[in-house]
Amino acid sequence: MTRIQLKILDPRLGRELPLPAHATDGSAGMDLRALLDAPLDLAPGQTTLLRTGLAIYIADPGLAAVILPRSGLGHKHGIVLGNLVGLIDSDYQGELMVSCWNRGQTAFVINPGERIAQLVIVPVVRAEFELVSEFESSQRGAGGFGHTGRH
Numbered sequence: 443m444t445r446i447q448l449k450i451l452d453p454r455l456g457r458e459l460p461l462p463a464h465a466t467d468g469s470a471g472m473d474l475r476a477l478l479d480a481p482l483d484l485a486p487g488q489t490t491l492l493r494t495g496l497a498i499y500i501a502d503p504g505l506a507a508v509i510l511p512r513s514g515l516g517h518k519h520g521i522v523l524g525n526l527v528g529l530i531d532s533d534y535q536g537e538l539m540v541s542c543w544n545r546g547q548t549a550f551v552i553n554p555g556e557r558i559a560q561l562v563i564v565p566v567v568r569a570e571f572e573l574v575s576e577f578e579s580s581q582r583g584a585g586g587f588g589h590t591g592r593h
C-alpha cells in the first residue's frame with residue numbers, strides 16, 4: 443500500500459467524520475466530504491467551492507491524484523464538478539477543494555459531512571518533448587475525430 447501524508451485541517455475529520463479511505467478492497471476511489479458548517483442549497487446552474495478539511499502531500503512526482511464525481515450524485519442529481527475533473531499535483535500542500543456544480547434542473551442540498559466527490563491516486567509519466575520535423579509513419583497518421591467511422 444502506498445503511503446501518502448495527510449493533514450487534518452478540520453477537527454471533525456477523524457472524529458465524527460471518517461477520513462477518506464477505500465470503502466472496499468477493490469475500490470479505486472476514496473470519498474471526499476463537504477466540510478460545511480451548515481446545509482448548502484445549490485441552485486440549478488450554480489457552482490460552489492467546497493472545503494474537504496484536509497490536505498495531502500503526495501510528494502512523489504510519479505504520482506498525482508484526481509478528483510472525480512460520484513456517479514450516483516452525478517447521474518441522479520446532476521451534482522458534478524465545476525472543473526469536470528480536479529487534478530492534484532504531487533507538490534500541492536494546500537487544502538483539497540472540490541468545485542461542485544449543479545448541472546441539473548432542481549436545487550440540491552449538500553449537508554455537512556456529505557460525500558460529494560472521490561479521490562483517485564494515479565501514476566504519472568513525466569516526459570519532455572523532443573523536437574522533430576517528420577514522424578515515422580503510423581497506421582493512423584493524422585486521422586482523428588471520427589476518422590474510423592461511427593461503428
Ligand SMILES: O=c1ccn([C@H]2C[C@H](O)[C@@H](COP(=O)(O)OP(=O)(O)OP(=O)(O)O)O2)c(=O)[nH]1
Binds near residue numbers: 525
Ligand atoms: O479540484 C481541484 C483542482 C485543483 N486543486 C488544487 C490542487 C492542484 O495541485 C492545484 C492547482 O490545480 P490546477 O493546476 O488544475 O489549477 P490551475 O488553475 O492551473 O492553478 P495553478 O496556476 O495554481 O496551477 O489546485 C484542488 O484542490 N481541487
Ligand SMILES: [Mg+2]
Ligand atoms: Mg496549473
